[in-house]
Amino acid sequence: MTCTLDLHIHTVYSDGVVDPLNVVKYAKRVGLNGISITDHNTLQGSLRALEAVKSLKLKEFIVIPGIEITTEYGHILVYGLTSIRRFTTVVELIDIVREENGIIALAHPYGKLLFLPYRAVETPEIIRNIDAIEIVNGKTPPISNRRARELALKLQKPGIGGSDAHTLTEIGTVRTVVEGNVSTLDEILEAIRRGWCSVEGERTLAEIVASTVKRHIQKLLHYTFCKRRYEF
Ligand SMILES: [Zn+2]
Numbered sequence: 001m002t003c004t005l006d007l008h009i010h011t012v013y014s015d016g017v018v019d020p021l022n023v024v025k026y027a028k029r030v031g032l033n034g035i036s037i038t039d040h041n042t043l044q045g046s047l048r049a050l051e052a053v054k055s056l057k058l059k060e061f062i063v064i065p066g067i068e069i070t071t072e073y074g075h076i077l078v079y080g081l082t083s084i085r086r087f088t089t090v091v092e093l094i095d096i097v098r099e100e101n102g103i104i105a106l107a108h109p110y111g112k113l114l115f116l117p118y119r120a121v122e123t124p125e126i127i128r129n130i131d132a133i134e135i136v137n138g139k140t141p142p143i144s145n146r147r148a149r150e151l152a153l154k155l156q157k158p159g160i161g162g163s164d165a166h167t168l169t170e171i172g173t174v175r176t177v178v179e180g181n182v183s184t185l186d187e188i189l190e191a192i193r194r195g196w197c198s199v200e201g202e203r204t205l206a207e208i209v210a211s212t213v214k215r216h217i218q219k220l221l222h223y224t225f226c227k228r229r230y231e232f
């Protein structure tokens with residue numbers, strides 16, 4: 001049986017507007033077999049999602065711990081780790097993730113200011129040593145995703161995809177489908193490492209812009225509501 005996952009989701013623990021519990025509930029409802037919450041520079045969202053799966057007693061739904069780390073070379077996705085040791089360089093981070101049997105991937109390699117490549121793309125010691133490349137990102141225009149796909153093909157790296165959701169209804173709009181009879185975290189990570197996966201879904205530039213505007217409105221409403229509550 002295949003396993004359909006959204007591997008790139010943000011929550012209120014970084015710049016998203018949804019809490020991890022509702023991410024899990026929604027993902028299950030739309031038929032995903034699992035998710036990874038990849039908040040910016042924090043594992044908190046992932047840890048809360050792991051707790052949510054336990055409290056909801058969900059069977060056959062997997063939460064892959066994840067994080068999206070901002071570096072001077074670009075955004076780096078790490079999967080499978082619930083804590084990360086201190087590191088000073090991306091090369092050191094790659095070593096740490098490998099040692100701890102996680103997966104390290106380059107997020108939206110051509111998504112800098114929507115279209116430009118991140119430095120990692122031109123840095124052989126990084127691009128050659130990562131495990132996978134995000135070939136479809138739900139917040140990156142199709143033309144940039146196409147370039148990411150070409151990069152993965154050239155380097156013979158597995159391609160993964162995720163919605164980069166910051167609001168509820170974006171979850172699952174881009175999915176990584178892992179082939180084979182996989183159900184545990186280790187089995188899924190190993191299948192991805194071997195490239196036994198494909199990506200479904202893509203969003204147009206117009207959809208990306210519309211969802212970004214919607215998120216900012218939601219944030220503004222949330223802020224206004226909270227402020228009013230505080231005042232009264
Ligand atoms: Zn990013």
Ligand SMILES: [Zn+2]
Pocket residue numbers: 008010038068164
């Ligand atoms: Zn992201």
